[in-house]
Amino acid sequence: MSDQYRYVRPIDEHPIPFDQERINEIWENHESRRDPPSVDEAHEDYVRTIAEWGDWHVFRPTYPFGHGDVVFWNSMSGEAFAVNDDEGSWHELVNLFAEIVDAEGDCRDADYSSSLTQSGCYDQRCTECGGSWLVG
Helix, strand or coil: CCHHHCCEEEECCCCCCCCHHHHHHHHHCCCCCCCCCCHHHHHHHCEEEEEEECCEEEEEECCCCCCCEEEEEECCCCCEEEEECCCCHHHHHHHHHHHHHHHHCCCCCCCEEEEECCCCCEEEEECCCCCEEEEC
């Protein structure tokens, strides 16, 4: 299936390059009378942040670096996925997350317990929903 018809797709690089040469290349195809922005300017001026939580940054890249996508970027791992919002799928996903919060509870202000396991990892547990994961 073509990427243009996929609502959710993994992406392997940030939509706004961290390389000035790549930004310049995109800018040449953009037909702008202005000089291309620096890497820092591009990441500041062409990103509309929706939310940030922990390592996750959810944003919309703006033209010429993106159009119609909402990007979920994990700053620690560099992994990401994009949700195409051309047909309202973003709002469906937001409503799905709201349903999850209704069913599982809101963990944003929860405390976490942490205990050392035999393997040397830490078993962390959310005191709000009881979810757990291993760290280390």
